[in-house]
Amino acid sequence: MEQNTKEKIQNIINENEVLLFMKGTPVMPQCGFSAAVVGVLSHMGIKFNSVNVLEDPEIREGIKEFSDWPTIPQLYVKKEFVGGCDIIREMHENGELTDYFNQAGVTAE
């Protein structure tokens, strides 16, 4: 991965408390897995920003290497990689995600 791609990704992560790398947009997700994570966050009332990787091939490939994670979506909270669709879903179902956001100091609206 090129250095400027890495910096670009790091900057976006630094600037956004809750950030979802996804396919499509929260209003119009282009993939069921991205839609599932948007659904969880919306249901919890967590405000988040998103990056549509379909609009940026550089980020789409770069983020996989950056996170050492081969799939999209990817959720970052306060610069920390929380997980992909399976993990977010599982954490939501067992209540861990609420604790996680509380501990991270992210409050629902």
Place this chain on the structure above:
Amino acid sequence: MAMTANEIEELLLKSFPNAKITIDDLRGDGDHYAAKIVAAEFKGKTRVQQHQMVYNAMNGKMGTDLHALALNTSAPNS
């Protein structure tokens, strides 16, 4: 390009020889699977680390040959 459940299981067993692995073909299209893996290697690892270990075991096939592999990982007796 798709993979069979057996191919996935064989790959995973190379990295987790004593694991208990259950693989479901979710849509019958050879491209959307769910894998439940119970392996001693996961002990003490976070869920993200566990999934990364599985993706590494998949040898780069995840996200290329295989579109979707829903993961449920755990260590024995935990």
